Amino acid sequence: VKIVFVGHVDHGKSTLIGRILEETGSLPEGKVEALRASCQAQGQRFEYAFLLDALAEEQQQNVTIDTTQIQFRSGRRGYVIIDAPGHEEFLKNMITGAASAEAAVVVIAADEGAREQSRRHGQLLSLLGIRQIIVAVNKMDLANYSESAFREIEKAYGEFLQTLGLKAAAFVPISASAGMNIVSNGDPAIAWFKEPSLLQAIDKLEAPESAAKQPLRFPIQDVYRAENRRVLVGRIESGTLRVGDQLLFSPHHKTAQVATIERWPTTSTESASAGESIGVTLRDHIFIERGHIASHEADAPVESNRVHARVFWIGAEPLRVGARYRLKLVTQNVECEVVALGSVIDVATLHTAASERSELRINEAGDVTLQTRAPLVLDNHERVPTMGRFILADGDSLVGGGVISGALYTSAKAIKSENIFWSESDITAERRALRNQHRGAVIWLTGLSGAGKSTIARALEKELFQLSMQTYVLDGDNLRHGLNANLGFAPEDRAENIRRVSEVAKLMADAGTVVITSFISPYRADRARARTIALQAGAEFVEIFVDAPLAVCEQRDPKGLYQKARAGELKGFTGIDAPYEPPEDPEIVVRTDQQTPGECVAQVLTELLPRLRLVHR
Amino acid sequence: LVEQLICNQQVVGSNPSAGSDSTATWPNETLMSRPRTPLDDLENHSVFILREAHHAFRNLAMPWSMGKDSNVLLWLSLKAFLGKVPFPLLHIDTTYEFPEMLEFREWAAKHYGITVIVKVNAEARERGIGYETHDPVTVTHELKTVALKQAIAEHKWDALITGIRRDEDPTRAKERYFSPRNADSEWHYKHQPPQFWGQFAMKNAPGEHVRVQPLLDWTEVDIWRYIEREKIPIPLLYFARDGKRYRSLGCRPITHPIESNAATIAEIIAELEKTRSSERAGRAQDHCEPHAMQKLRAKGFM
Numbered sequence: 001v002k003i004v005f006v007g008h009v010d011h012g013k014s015t016l017i018g019r020i021l022e023e024t025g026s027l028p029e030g031k032v033e034a035l036r037a038s039c040q041a042q043g044q045r046f047e048y049a050f051l052l053d054a055l056a057e058e059q060q061q062n063v064t065i066d067t068t069q070i071q072f073r074s075g076r077r078g079y080v081i082i083d084a085p086g087h088e089e090f091l092k093n094m095i096t097g098a099a100s101a102e103a104a105v106v107v108i109a110a111d112e113g114a115r116e117q118s119r120r121h122g123q124l125l126s127l128l129g130i131r132q133i134i135v136a137v138n139k140m141d142l143a144n145y146s147e148s149a150f151r152e153i154e155k156a157y158g159e160f161l162q163t164l165g166l167k168a169a170a171f172v173p174i175s176a177s178a179g180m181n182i183v184s185n186g187d188p189a190i191a192w193f194k195e196p197s198l199l200q201a202i203d204k205l206e207a208p209e210s211a212a213k214q215p216l217r218f219p220i221q222d223v224y225r226a227e228n229r230r231v232l233v234g235r236i237e238s239g240t241l242r243v244g245d246q247l248l249f250s251p252h253h254k255t256a257q258v259a260t261i262e263r264w265p266t267t268s269t270e271s272a273s274a275g276e277s278i279g280v281t282l283r284d285h286i287f288i289e290r291g292h293i294a295s296h297e298a299d300a301p302v303e304s305n306r307v308h309a310r311v312f313w314i315g316a317e318p319l320r321v322g323a324r325y326r327l328k329l330v331t332q333n334v335e336c337e338v339v340a341l342g343s344v345i346d347v348a349t350l351h352t353a354a355s356e357r358s359e360l361r362i363n364e365a366g367d368v369t370l371q372t373r374a375p376l377v378l379d380n381h382e383r384v385p386t387m388g389r390f391i392l393a394d395g396d397s398l399v400g401g402g403v404i405s406g407a408l409y410t411s412a413k414a415i416k417s418e419n420i421f422w423s424e425s426d427i428t429a430e431r432r433a434l435r436n437q438h439r440g441a442v443i444w445l446t447g448l449s450g451a452g453k454s455t456i457a458r459a460l461e462k463e464l465f466q467l468s469m470q471t472y473v474l475d476g477d478n479l480r481h482g483l484n485a486n487l488g489f490a491p492e493d494r495a496e497n498i499r500r501v502s503e504v505a506k507l508m509a510d511a512g513t514v515v516i517t518s519f520i521s522p523y524r525a526d527r528a529r530a531r532t533i534a535l536q537a538g539a540e541f542v543e544i545f546v547d548a549p550l551a552v553c554e555q556r557d558p559k560g561l562y563q564k565a566r567a568g569e570l571k572g573f574t575g576i577d578a579p580y581e582p583p584e585d586p587e588i589v590v591r592t593d594q595q596t597p598g599e600c601v602a603q604v605l606t607e608l609l610p611r612l613r614l615v616h617r
Numbered sequence: 618l619v620e621q622l623i624c625n626q627q628v629v630g631s632n633p634s635a636g637s638d639s640t641a642t643w644p645n646e647t648l649m650s651r652p653r654t655p656l657d658d659l660e661n662h663s664v665f666i667l668r669e670a671h672h673a674f675r676n677l678a679m680p681w682s683m684g685k686d687s688n689v690l691l692w693l694s695l696k697a698f699l700g701k702v703p704f705p706l707l708h709i710d711t712t713y714e715f716p717e718m719l720e721f722r723e724w725a726a727k728h729y730g731i732t733v734i735v736k737v738n739a740e741a742r743e744r745g746i747g748y749e750t751h752d753p754v755t756v757t758h759e760l761k762t763v764a765l766k767q768a769i770a771e772h773k774w775d776a777l778i779t780g781i782r783r784d785e786d787p788t789r790a791k792e793r794y795f796s797p798r799n800a801d802s803e804w805h806y807k808h809q810p811p812q813f814w815g816q817f818a819m820k821n822a823p824g825e826h827v828r829v830q831p832l833l834d835w836t837e838v839d840i841w842r843y844i845e846r847e848k849i850p851i852p853l854l855y856f857a858r859d860g861k862r863y864r865s866l867g868c869r870p871i872t873h874p875i876e877s878n879a880a881t882i883a884e885i886i887a888e889l890e891k892t893r894s895s896e897r898a899g900r901a902q903d904h905c906e907p908h909a910m911q912k913l914r915a916k917g918f919m
Contacts, residue, residue, distance in 0.1 A: 052787065069783050233699075264696045275661055390816075398816065
């Protein structure tokens with residue numbers, strides 16, 4: 001079990017670890033004596049911390065600079081202790097250490113109580129997905145072994161953890177320097193404490209849920225050629241993979257069957273599960289490269305070019321809206337742009353910054369929306385943790401980490417057809433784009449009936465046409481006359497309506513056209529699927545929320561439909577007796593109750609045209 | 618000697634490079650039914666790191682001392698790359714090597730079909746640098762670290778795969794899986810780059826290189842258990858003869874055997890489980906002054 005020790009600077013982490021190592025007999029013979037002698041020779045006071053703080057600078061300044069790992073055994077099992085520096089300046093080292101841990105011990109000094117770093121570290125544990133936490137209330141000797149001091153910290157820090165959605169497995173009063181209540185409990189000085197000692201509490205922690213039970217995610221790390229076979233190598237991040245499994249490879253939605261699972265020197269085994277580094281050969285010949293993610297079709301990951309994440313920032317230069325970074329998620333590496341920054345959290349106080357911010361500074365966390373240049377395969381962190389987190393790199397340095405939430409899962413089955421192959425033309429989308437001097441795209445307008453979608457769509461089409469661009473409007477009413485004539489307005493019919501529109505739009509975008517779709521498209525999941533479908537064809541997808549309050553739309557009522565719906569002549573009308581789910585994160589929002597159609601179109605063009613430019617690779 | 622060496626390892630008849638079903642060392646059933654052990658986790662993670670390194674760097678090499686850790690690293694590379702090591706191995710020959718080690722080098726190169734580059738700091742030897750006249754820190758620096766730098770300059774490697782472990786030394790305990798070194802091979806231990814979730818980000822300027830360290834999480838006992846499980850050939854010097862054996866192998870003049878009767882791997886493991894003295898206690902250069910290892914390592918020692 002990997003267990004990280006965190007806490008405010010000077011609250012005694014390294015001393016505690018030194019104590020544990022000595023009391024469990026984990027140190028080489030004579031190590032403590034040798035260190036004592038060495039300290040004496042150099043005129044320094046001996047500290048247990050020196051067992052870990054091996055760097056000369058750490059010993060001179062009496063502070064842990066970098067993270068250390070060291071092993072010990074209790075009666076029950078083996079542990080790796082990760083000592084993480086408490087000083088704010090070394091937060092990136094703390095994260096480096098803590099990110100690989102399965103459990104954490106937060107050390108809080110009884111005489112000082114929880115301080116800034118105690119809280120910041122708690123927040124980071126929550127962001128890093130560490131759920132097993134023990135709080136060691138240290139330096140009880142300096143608090144006169146007082147139960148009330150202990151209970152006060154237990155209450156305050158317990159409440160703090162609760163705001164993070166965390167719960168400590170135990171609070172344990174200890175004294176690292178006196179060696180009290182660390183290995184065995186029942187120390188007379190704290191007779192009021194009847195519960196297990198720190199080590200006993202650590203031994204009681206249960207292993208977190210095995211990643212093997214999660215859906216299969218097998219990111220391709222590389223493709224090796226061995227004896228004329230192509231072997232896909234990688235580490236299974238979650239789930240189990242078996243010979244004969246039909247694998248879905250995202251983001252290009254190709255499927256193939258597993259022929260063999262390879263390890264050296266044995267050639268084959270029947271199955272492999274999370275954590276195993278393996279090689280796989282396929283029965284079908286399809287093109288696969290690093291960054292592709294294999295899964296089972298029934299339980300596929302999300303594909304999107306929009307990512308919502310809570311990001312913690314460790315870069316010296318702040319994260320800025322509009323800036324570009326490399327996003328690395330397992331073996332994927334894509335360029336992304338920061339398109340929005342939501343609330344910024346002060347990780348020390350957990351207070352949300354009062355004013356709107358356009359940058360995230362070092363050691364802050366915030367809710368960030370990223371737009372990637374290529375489709376990204378991902379999961380929500382709560383579903384598959386290793387596929388729901390990523391790092392951001394700025395040039396050659398790692399500047400932040402993010403945890404994904406709010407991604408919408410769509411059924412891969414509906415997107416992919418069985419046994420039908422996509423026929424590739426020699427005339428690629430790139431060549432069409434080169435001739436047209438712009439990329440194909442799907443411009444997806446969504447909004448209530450009467451919000452102004454058709455008006456904006458037509459005006460936009462006209463502007464693009466005048467710019468010599470290939471463009472066409474797909475209109476809801478027009479499609480229901482033909483392609484979708486057999487569909488009604490029940491939720492499943494609406495979903496199918498949108499699915500067909502998504503597919504038609506994809507084909508037209510692939511043909512090089514800037515397709516403008518004008519549909520109410522009230523459901524988020526349907527729009528998310530439209531995005532996935534467009535991204536598969538390599539087309540740009542831009543969601544535009546044509547926003548106007550229901551009352552305004554109803555007053556406009558250009559087709560008299562609201563009146564009919566109110567009169568009960570029309571059932572399942574969006575906004576009246578059927579829901580409209582507004583976009584949580586559209587690329588563009590226009591407010592037709594506040595802007596003229598001309599203003600709306602001008603705004604759309606400003607944001608849209610740069611995206612349609614040719615990409616020079 | 619080679620015959621004897623292999624006999625001692627009980628690997629007669631199993632050719633690790635064969636890799637076909639009929640000669641596989643373990644039948645499929647045992648692999649299937651064996652629950653995952655901590656050794657499996659270590660192996661899987663090391664293989665992952667080796668594959669990341671092979672993808673990330675154009676011009677890799679693996680320093681190889683023929684010692685136990687080096688041979689585990691070589692074995693893991695065979696696993697990662699399915700029996701064929703895609704980079705050369707580098708032996709820094711200090712000219713104070715045990716003859717048994719050199720013999721093992723020649724045998725292993727043939728046995729595994731690997732490319733071995735041998736590097737000697739001839740210039741320093743000509744200047745008269747040697748254990749006979751100089752202190753161990755100076756000699757180690759000249760004949761190992763400087764020789765390594767010379768080899769890096771000659772071959773323009775952008776990454777070196779090393780077999781260091783956290784439990785060997787407290788400064789190694791602070792290492793990263795991917796650790797950048799500047800053009801002078803110096804380790805900026807105060808400004809190590811953050812690394813987490815299996816991700817690292819760094820770019821080499823010309824002349825700089827990255828140390829890739831897949832064995833960081835392993836302990837001495839793990840190494841032995843793995844050698845036992847995988848039947849990895851290693852030099853005979855590790856096994857007791859006349860009541861003595863080598864626990865760690867370096868230059869002859871400054872490497873001292875320990876009292877031991879452990880003549881098999883099982884006996885060595887049993888011995889290690891009882892002992893509390895440190896592995897590198899027999900390596901003089903680590904102990905001649907306070908923070909000796911930190912000073913050596915900051916200047917480019919592994």
